[in-house]
Amino acid sequence: MEDKSAKEKITIKQIFGDHWSKFKQLKWHTIPEDMRESVEEAVQKMLGCGDPKNGYTKSMCTECGEEKIVGFTCKCRFCNPCGKVYIENWVNKQVESIIDTSHRHTVFTIPEELRRxxxxxxxxxxxxxxxxxxxxxxxxxxxxxxxxxxxxxxTVVHTFGRDMKFNPHIHALVTEGALDKFNVWKPVNYIPYAYLRKAWQKVLLDLMKEKYGQETKMRNLINMLYHRYRNGFYVHAETRMTDARGAAQYIGRYLARPAIAEYRILSYDGKKVRFWYEDHKTHKIIELELDVLDFMGRLIMHIPQKYFKMVRRYGLYRRDKNNQAQKVVSLWNYVRTKNILKTKTFKTRKLNWKERIIKEFGENPLACSKCKNEMELWEIWHPKYGYIYDITRDAPEVKEDGRRKGLDGHTVRRRETRGVLQLSLQTM
Structure with a gap:
């Protein structure tokens, strides 16, 4: 197979399409048994993303007759393009629940000896x-x-480092303040590092003792880790965010980010994959070449088990507490700054697929490639449910003059009202 480094963009989908069967033959044993069903499902979704046989929409230009078929996306976080959309939608949703106060981003790391x-x-x-x-x-x-x-x-779970090795750690977004039992907001912007490190070490090693304390090897390892990490396990808590959207965006990028962005793949010749990453400590660019099956293994080890919650909410972010907390903090902001803008509720609207493509690429995906007229939805097909929509069956009849004719013989006139398309009937 020829090297594709210079001729075209290298995609994860392409690499898995070439070698997934071989990976299962030779490397399937490296995946935990209770994870295999989730891994298989995620990979198959990614491989079928955009394939019309898994469902599609067809659009047609009513001016020149040009047709365009777009396959359904998989909406799987393992898929690079769909993962990006997932993050955007998640961030927009979180902005509505993020309390309008400063937050601290804290990262709880796990020593290498426990990662296996x-x-x-x-x-x-x-x-x-x-x-x-x-x-x-x-x-x-x-x-x-x-x-x-x-x-x-x-909290958001993140399982990989920049070299894609298994490096689980917990990202926590923490309000710099708290509500007391009288519903009074109290700003608090400092938690001692020494406490965080020591406390994290103790609760993590206590967890290992609970699960594996019967093993002599684990008991010895726990003693060694206390001795080796006398100041506790590493906790990073320096990043501070002052607004709700910034906080949601910062933590959201860790939620569904692929283990590697495809632009970091330098070459792929069918046998080996070469990619680069920036070293976290030295900030130097490091290039690494892996056997293609090892490269795939580093990617799929980060697929979460189906239904596993990557995001967890505690305290004021629990559903039963969040609305009350937002009201109290908004009022506190108003009293403190006399700024009525601080009391507003954040509302966002999720972009539809057309708007996302226009935002990302600056092009209307429904524009006809020949005449640039906006194409019209013609049919929607799903492999399980068949034709969900067919304009020849579901839409009013179109007369030769371009106006639609309803089933009762009346002309259908379209009008825009408050951003919603409405259909009204007008007697001829």
Missing amino acids: RVYWNRKLIKDMSDRAAGIIEHWYKKQSQKKEYTVGII
């Missing part, structure tokens, strides 16, 4: 998220004495 255990037992990740949130909640409650502070926390 987490790889083979993904259920540990949920416990890790709970315990990371727990040490933050504990610190706030300890500071509040009898006022019972409740802080807002959103």
Whole structure:
């Protein structure tokens, strides 16, 4: 197979299409047994993304007769293009629930010696998220004495480093403040590093002791980790965000970001894949070449188990607490700044697929390639449900003069009202 580095863009879909069967023959044993169904489903969705046999929409230009068929997207986070859309939609949704106060982005890391255990037992990740949130909640409650502070926390699981190796860690978005039991907002913008590191080390090693404490090897490892990391496990908590959208965007980029962006793939010759990444410590660009099956393995090890919650909410971000917290903080902002704008509720509208493409590429996907007239939806087909929409069956009849004729013989006139397309009947 020829090297595709210079001639065309290299895609993850192309690499998996070439070697997925071979990977399952030779490397399937490297995937935890309880993860294989989820991995298979995610890969098959990605491979079938955009294939008309999995469903499509057909548009037609009523001026020149040009047709355009667009296959359904898979909407799978493992798919690079769909993952990007997932993040955008998630961020827009979160902006409505993010409390309008400053947030601190905190990252809880896991020492390399424990990562293999987490790889083979993904259920540990949920416990890790709970315990990371727990040490933050504990610190706030300890500071509040009898006022019972409740802080807002959103955690997001991230499982890879820049070299795509399995490196699970927990991102936490934490409000710089809390509500007390009297619903009074109390700004708090500092949690000591020493506490975070030591507390995180203890709760994580306690978790390992609970799960594997019967193993002599694990007990010895726990003792060694306490000795090796005398200051606790590494926790990063320097990034501060002052507005709701910025906070949602910052944490959202970790939610469904693919393990590697396709522009980082330098070459692929059918046997090996060469790519680059920026070293986190030195900030130098490092190039790495892997056997194609090893490259695929580094990607699929980050596919989450089906129905696993990558995002978890605690304290003020629980559904039963969030609305109340937003009202209190908005009022507090108003009293503090006398700025009525601070009391508004963030509302966003999710872009449809046409608007997303125009925003991304500056082109209308419905514009006819020949005459540039906007094409009209002609049919929608799904492999399970058949023809969901067919203009010859479902739409009013079109007369030769371009006007539509309804089933009762009346002309159909279209008009735009408040951004919604309405159909009205007008007697001829």
